[in-house]
Amino acid sequence: xxxxxxxxxxxxxxxxxxxxxxxxxxxxxxxxxxxxxxxxxxxxxxxxxxxxxxxxxxxxxxxxxxxxxxxxxxxxxxxxxxxxxxxxxxxxxxxxxxxxxxxxxxxxxxxxxxxxxxxxxxxxxxxxxxxxxxxxxxxxxxxxxxxxxxxxxxxxxxxxxxxxxxxxxxxxxxxxxxxxxxxxxxxxxxxxxxxxxxxxxxxxxxxxxxxxxxxxxxxxxxxxxxxxxxxxxxxxxxxxxxxxxxxxxxxxxxxxxxxxxxxxxxxxxxxxxxxxxxxxxxxxxxxxxxxxxxxxxxxxxxxxxxxxxxxxxxxxxxxxxxxxxxxxxxxxxxxxxxxxxxxxxxxxxxxxxxxxxxxxxxxxxxxxxxxxxx
Amino acid sequence: xxxxxxxxxxxxxxxxxxxxxxxxxxxxxxxxxxxxxxxxxxxxxxxxxxxxxxxxxxxxxxxxxxxxxxxxxxxxxxxxxxxxxxxxxxxxxxxxxxxxxxxxxxxxxxxxxxxxxxxxxxxxxxxxxxxxxxxxxxxxxxxxxxxxxxxxxxxxxxxxxxxxxxxxxxxxxxxxxxxxxxxxxxxxxxxxxxxxxxxxxxxxxxxxxxxxxxxxxxxxxxxxxxxxxxxxxxxxxxxxxxxxxxxxxxxxxxxxxxxxxxxxxxxxxxxxxxxxxxxxxxxxxxxxxxxxxxxxxxxxxxxxxxxxxxxxxxxxxxxxxxxxxxxxxxxxxxxxxxxxxxxxxxxxxxxxxxxxxxxxxxxxxxxxxxxxxx
Numbered sequence: 001x002x003x004x005x006x007x008x009x010x011x012x013x014x015x016x017x018x019x020x021x022x023x024x025x026x027x028x029x030x031x032x033x034x035x036x037x038x039x040x041x042x043x044x045x046x047x048x049x050x051x052x053x054x055x056x057x058x059x060x061x062x063x064x065x066x067x068x069x070x071x072x073x074x075x076x077x078x079x080x081x082x083x084x085x086x087x088x089x090x091x092x093x094x095x096x097x098x099x100x101x102x103x104x105x106x107x108x109x110x111x112x113x114x115x116x117x118x119x120x121x122x123x124x125x126x127x128x129x130x131x132x133x134x135x136x137x138x139x140x141x142x143x144x145x146x147x148x149x150x151x152x153x154x155x156x157x158x159x160x161x162x163x164x165x166x167x168x169x170x171x172x173x174x175x176x177x178x179x180x181x182x183x184x185x186x187x188x189x190x191x192x193x194x195x196x197x198x199x200x201x202x203x204x205x206x207x208x209x210x211x212x213x214x215x216x217x218x219x220x221x222x223x224x225x226x227x228x229x230x231x232x233x234x235x236x237x238x239x240x241x242x243x244x245x246x247x248x249x250x251x252x253x254x255x256x257x258x259x260x261x262x263x264x265x266x267x268x269x270x271x272x273x274x275x276x277x278x279x280x281x282x283x284x285x286x287x288x289x290x291x292x293x294x295x296x297x298x299x300x301x302x303x304x305x306x307x308x309x310x311x312x313x314x315x316x317x318x319x320x321x322x323x324x325x326x327x328x329x330x331x332x333x334x335x336x337x338x339x340x341x342x343x344x345x346x347x348x349x350x351x352x353x354x355x356x357x358x359x360x361x362x363x364x365x366x367x368x369x370x371x372x373x374x
Numbered sequence: 375x376x377x378x379x380x381x382x383x384x385x386x387x388x389x390x391x392x393x394x395x396x397x398x399x400x401x402x403x404x405x406x407x408x409x410x411x412x413x414x415x416x417x418x419x420x421x422x423x424x425x426x427x428x429x430x431x432x433x434x435x436x437x438x439x440x441x442x443x444x445x446x447x448x449x450x451x452x453x454x455x456x457x458x459x460x461x462x463x464x465x466x467x468x469x470x471x472x473x474x475x476x477x478x479x480x481x482x483x484x485x486x487x488x489x490x491x492x493x494x495x496x497x498x499x500x501x502x503x504x505x506x507x508x509x510x511x512x513x514x515x516x517x518x519x520x521x522x523x524x525x526x527x528x529x530x531x532x533x534x535x536x537x538x539x540x541x542x543x544x545x546x547x548x549x550x551x552x553x554x555x556x557x558x559x560x561x562x563x564x565x566x567x568x569x570x571x572x573x574x575x576x577x578x579x580x581x582x583x584x585x586x587x588x589x590x591x592x593x594x595x596x597x598x599x600x601x602x603x604x605x606x607x608x609x610x611x612x613x614x615x616x617x618x619x620x621x622x623x624x625x626x627x628x629x630x631x632x633x634x635x636x637x638x639x640x641x642x643x644x645x646x647x648x649x650x651x652x653x654x655x656x657x658x659x660x661x662x663x664x665x666x667x668x669x670x671x672x673x674x675x676x677x678x679x680x681x682x683x684x685x686x687x688x689x690x691x692x693x694x695x696x697x698x699x700x701x702x703x704x705x706x707x708x709x710x711x712x713x714x715x716x717x718x719x720x721x722x723x724x725x726x727x728x729x730x731x732x733x734x735x736x737x738x739x740x741x742x743x744x745x746x747x748x
Contacts, residue, residue: 017391058609192612238566
């Protein structure tokens, strides 16, 4: 129940343990096509260039930056947590001039802030936002920001590492040009791959560059020959991870996106009710709280680390620590993919109540658990 | 029996299918330490900075280049196949001035060639060699080249993607400063990780840079904080792949490096005898033939693709095609890790003989199989 990796369905683990196929085997190639098609369905996009990068979510972030940025390009990046901060670093290493649009950790990036930044940047290559900030639990609405970016002639880049599969992500409706995600959050697949998608406009920017993409491993011009129809050997794809992703995506589509989103919402609300009954509260911005990652404020006088270690050691429950300015101030409870279950919500509330009471607090654990509902 | 992924032991597949742990879980952290220790044992090095990169072998190649090269640096790279060619591309994308030392595909890079190149390059940052060229089956001896590199004040970089675990690789004895490998060849682990190791000298070059490493994902200065004692979150390690690598390395060490190398040698020699009995020959340089990757010359009048497809479709055996100038001219038979078995040698000879005979040739398949021996 941390910030990912989330629990993985038994059938995903079983798929991953199948014997290896070659990375150019016709059976594997067919599987690649199915993965691309299922990713498009999950991302709600028609983008042809939709496939998993052979690295984790951060490699997906780097994929978007190295392919879109040429040295000297101006970009605008929303920074309201760890991952926006990271993207600034990644983009600067690509030679970008970055304009940061900052918000306090836990709050969203407002469209008006992006509008202001766009006024100051003469020729923005892209505007980038972290949709779901895993480090803070804030979900920034994207649609209006995307319209602003396009009006200014910029591409729209979106980090969906934690949002994809857990709450609405509508690439084509929102006009997203470049997106990356991770497998180990709401897709409930082990970490190791980063699903990405480029719109035709983004792909054009990546192919009509003046300079070579600085990363050979992440160069979409080369990857397109392997994941496209040519099947030219580029690198040896992580076969087993792709087996796992294939099965994980199948499970997402069998459940149905709307049902899956609703499940994440309901379990988040149940956790929130339970926490409230214990006198605890989420620290993310009201009205923009992530369903899949719940930052719980550590009460005055309670030691964050002690409680978190007791959860792991005595109750076998992993929750995340706060990062950066939130270190010591929050616990991060993940309700992602397979982990998003009423039963898990009850278990974590019960365990948290027990630990807090043992530390001398008077927490109504029973009320908390019953607030979860059936 | 292609150029990898090789077959994987059942216990490796089983390890990979265990439930997920968090990337900062104490149990996983202990496993990381064990992986590092086992990698050092397999690489015959004391290098502290020895760990798996969260990407495939090509990401390991890029790791070495991005960390060691600063824009304008001069490097010398041996090019005698696909992977030397690739390294030139990767290094140039890092801003290196590359001096290529070329040999025909199938032949080794001679120390005298490196010596000549070193005379022409004023301040070489590194000399790099592909130890085992998977595309051609040539094994370049490293020790003398490494001495030449050091005498010229350069670091020695080695690609051991296909050599590690299948033939002697002695990092410290040979004075290798930066090395990368893959998991899916002679370690018999699914693809997805790239074991790397940096000597203290190489690490110093990577940490005392003037410019930031251009890749955030592969920056050893950041990775060291996660894989070192600080355990600072960098990216989410591919947990399941690390389970698999842990078990695969354990199997390598249980077998023993010397035994494992001998097994690879013996099965290579058995295949070579069998092929000779069929009138077929290896195309790699005599005296420097890789044990784990055997390039078989396609006889005059035989269609390479037809035979390779028949092996896959009718006999369930994957072999590799030739790449680049060797396209259509060779089949590449892998005898790597778990795949390196007498039984497999017999099976592929038998199948190859049957296909060639069906195509009207007169191949003594029985003699070939019996040449393999007990």
